[in-house]
Amino acid sequence: MPLLSADNVGKVFGGLTAVKGFTLSMEPGEMVGLIGPNGAGKTTVFNLLTGFFPPTTGSIVFDGVDVTGYKAWQVAQQGMVRTFQNIRMFSSLTVLDNLKTAQHFRTGYGLAEAILRLPRYFGEEKRIHADCMRLLEHLELDGVAGEIAGSLPYGYQKRLEIARALSVRPKLLLLDEPAAGLNPTETRELLARLTSIRKEFGLAMLLIEHDMKFVMGICERILVLVYGETIAQGLPEEIRKNPQVLEAYLGTEDHS
Amino acid sequence: MFELSNYHIQVLAFMGINIILAVSLNLINGFTGQFSLGHAGFMAIGAYTAAILTKACGWPFLAATLAGAMLAFLFGLLLGIPILRLKGDYLAIATFGLSEIVRVAIVNFDDVSMKLAGYVGMGDLWPKEITRGALGYPAIPEVKSLLWIYGWAFVTCLVLRNIVRSSEGRAISSIGEDELAAESLGINTARYKTLSFAIGAFFAGVAGALFAHWVTFIKADLFKIDKSIEILLMVVLGGMGSLSGSVLGAVVLTILPEYLRMFAQWRMVIYPVLLILLMLTRPEGLLGKRELSSVIAGLFTRARRSAAAAAT
Numbered sequence: 001m002p003l004l005s006a007d008n009v010g011k012v013f014g015g016l017t018a019v020k021g022f023t024l025s026m027e028p029g030e031m032v033g034l035i036g037p038n039g040a041g042k043t044t045v046f047n048l049l050t051g052f053f054p055p056t057t058g059s060i061v062f063d064g065v066d067v068t069g070y071k072a073w074q075v076a077q078q079g080m081v082r083t084f085q086n087i088r089m090f091s092s093l094t095v096l097d098n099l100k101t102a103q104h105f106r107t108g109y110g111l112a113e114a115i116l117r118l119p120r121y122f123g124e125e126k127r128i129h130a131d132c133m134r135l136l137e138h139l140e141l142d143g144v145a146g147e148i149a150g151s152l153p154y155g156y157q158k159r160l161e162i163a164r165a166l167s168v169r170p171k172l173l174l175l176d177e178p179a180a181g182l183n184p185t186e187t188r189e190l191l192a193r194l195t196s197i198r199k200e201f202g203l204a205m206l207l208i209e210h211d212m213k214f215v216m217g218i219c220e221r222i223l224v225l226v227y228g229e230t231i232a233q234g235l236p237e238e239i240r241k242n243p244q245v246l247e248a249y250l251g252t253e254d255h256s
Numbered sequence: 257m258f259e260l261s262n263y264h265i266q267v268l269a270f271m272g273i274n275i276i277l278a279v280s281l282n283l284i285n286g287f288t289g290q291f292s293l294g295h296a297g298f299m300a301i302g303a304y305t306a307a308i309l310t311k312a313c314g315w316p317f318l319a320a321t322l323a324g325a326m327l328a329f330l331f332g333l334l335l336g337i338p339i340l341r342l343k344g345d346y347l348a349i350a351t352f353g354l355s356e357i358v359r360v361a362i363v364n365f366d367d368v369s370m371k372l373a374g375y376v377g378m379g380d381l382w383p384k385e386i387t388r389g390a391l392g393y394p395a396i397p398e399v400k401s402l403l404w405i406y407g408w409a410f411v412t413c414l415v416l417r418n419i420v421r422s423s424e425g426r427a428i429s430s431i432g433e434d435e436l437a438a439e440s441l442g443i444n445t446a447r448y449k450t451l452s453f454a455i456g457a458f459f460a461g462v463a464g465a466l467f468a469h470w471v472t473f474i475k476a477d478l479f480k481i482d483k484s485i486e487i488l489l490m491v492v493l494g495g496m497g498s499l500s501g502s503v504l505g506a507v508v509l510t511i512l513p514e515y516l517r518m519f520a521q522w523r524m525v526i527y528p529v530l531l532i533l534l535m536l537t538r539p540e541g542l543l544g545k546r547e548l549s550s551v552i553a554g555l556f557t558r559a560r561r562s563a564a565a566a567a568t
Contacts, residue, residue: 050440076442084440090433092497092545093426100423101430102441107423111451114422115415121422128423168441 001064003028003204004080004172009048009058011041018044019228022058028171030204033219035212035239037248041228042208043085046174049206050082051075063171077105081165082174085208087157091150095141095160098149099132102167132167138200139163139193155186159193166201175207179214187211191218216240224248265402267514269470272405273463274506276412278490279499280459283416285488286496286545287425288452289432290340291348293484295460297355298328300479302461303468304362304387307396310469312383317399321408321465328461331358332454340449352481362387362476392475399469408466412459417499419455428452432497482524489531495541500548505541 004026011019019041026032034042047053049060051072059068067075090098107128109120136142139159144152149160158178165173178194179187191214198205209215215222216236224232224239226248232239239245260268277295284292302324309320339350365387373382387393419425427448430438438445468474486509494505513523534541543551 052436052439071444072436072439073442073444076440081442082440084437088434088437088440090430090437093429093433097426101426101438101443104423104427104430105442105444109423111419111424114424115418117418124423164441 002026003030003063004049004206005061006049007059007061009045009055009060011044011048011053012056017228019048019225022048022225022230024206024223026172026204026206028204029198029202030221031198031219032204032206033215033222033236034206034208034225035210035215035222036225040225042225043176044228045225046082046176046208049075050080050174073105076168076170079169079171080174081168081170081172083161083165083176083178085176085180087154087161089149089157089160091148093149094145095136095147095149095152096129096132096145098160098164099135099167100128102164103128103131106169135163135167138197139166155182158182159190162193162197166197169201170203172204172206175205175209177208177210179209179211187214190214194218265400267510268402269400269405271507271510272402272409273467273470274487274490274510275409275503276459276463276466277487278494278502278506279409279412279416280456280463281487282491282494282496282499282502283419283428283452284456285491286498286502287420287429287432288449289435290449290453291344292351292453292456293348293481293488294351294355295456295487296479296481296483297351297358298332298457298460299464299467299483300355300358300362300476301328301331301457302464303474303479304393304464305461306465307393307468307474308386310397311393311395312386317397317404317469321462324465325458325461328464329454329458332457333450336450336453337446340446340453352484355479355481355484359476359479363389365389387476390476392473393468394473396468396472396474398472399466405466405470408462412462413499413503416455416459420499424448424451429497486527489527492531492541493534495543495545497545498541498543498547501541501543501546504543504548 002025004024006022006024009019009022010017022045034045036042044053048055051067051070051074054069059066061067062078062080065078067078090101093101108124113121133142133145136145139162141156141160141163144156149157152160162175162178179190182190194205195218207219219236222234222236222239223230224245231244231248232242277299281292281295284290305327306320306324309315309323310317315323335354339347339354342350366385366389369386370379370382370384373379420429427438427443430443431445431448435445490505490509491502493509494501494503516523516526519526
């Protein structure tokens, strides 16, 4: 059974068709890239899959549950978690608290236990703390655990956003341009990090990226979106040679 | 030996009540980031409910206070669900409208409830005077005890501190930080917005009950927008998202007007000017989002560092 199966998903804003007939099936642990020129509707696809917009047409089944029309937080609780193109940090919270926030819905104590500081509160807080510290170590962020998130350099914040998404313990991680704004060294590090995260946590990833080398280097399968429609899909080598893709990216050859 | 005069005790009492109001409003406006201008409305609900219960029904003070607070909580819960779908200025206007509705409902309660009771054939049984409308509600049993007020202020601060420093509190703060990001991490933001609104309303209700039994005479006009703004100013002055900041704000803004008494009619001129000056010089409030304890700890480390630097 596929982990994610989006069937014929579409979105119309007013009279504008942003995404049309988007179909994607992903296996657990698979790594898929979503590419396309600016304004092709890549982020809209993310918003549709993760419940930020309800789709106009089609259905989305994730991990055996029909999540079509689910709210964003419900989708996240099912195990499909996304990051944002422009980092959305909890800027005035510490790095550690950013991760702890992501564990909220799995916390085993309620409001009354928190107010009265019952034993369950302490037990759970200890577990959450250990859990988040382990994750921070894995992403080499444990050194800044106590820092205010908004004060971190850009590269760290990008990494923190991934760490925070992982803290939800997703089965599918949707990354919206994780390499944007990173320098070549940082990009190489990110590539290695994503590979190791995937191995460690056994999760599937769907990523939007403009850096071709990055996408080709990490994804097993690539989807090309142009004007909201999927014009090609296949292995990286196939996509590289696909004339339609080349045309969409570079224009036709004989432009006078 | 310094003796507290009645006047000083009165100021201390209002200070304690203001601490409860400011700290509880900070949960809504500061931590959750939902701009509410309706705190006086919830205070009115608590004040009237508790006053009626102690005077007309002979309830003990604590039970009446809790009943008033619970009613404010329920109002917060029920009205929070539709109202908190609004954001920013719209939410502020809606919460303001809400507290005006409460006020007008109190003024017209006797007439309207009497008529309604008449329709269902209970006109003779229905008491003629419940809220006493615009005349105000007099002769409330007096509970002039600073112990009650500061006991409740302590409970309010403790409960809110425990909430803020818990998973529930992190969910609430994350909404104030970035609502979309909070949603993306599986947090039911609508639920936590409503919850924090209702908890804030609960303690506003407590403050109302304490206030009513201290002054022993209340009228709906005491709970107008000026009161809400006064509380808001304390929160903003202390720092949105800092509990100790709100305590500080409440203390400063209870004492300050006492010193400004000679310009009594200028108070509402000086207040806004103060707010504008604050926004220009320190938009994050006195403490920002930090708590007093961490600010003091920070001062110590800085002092130690500079001492170490001077030594070398």
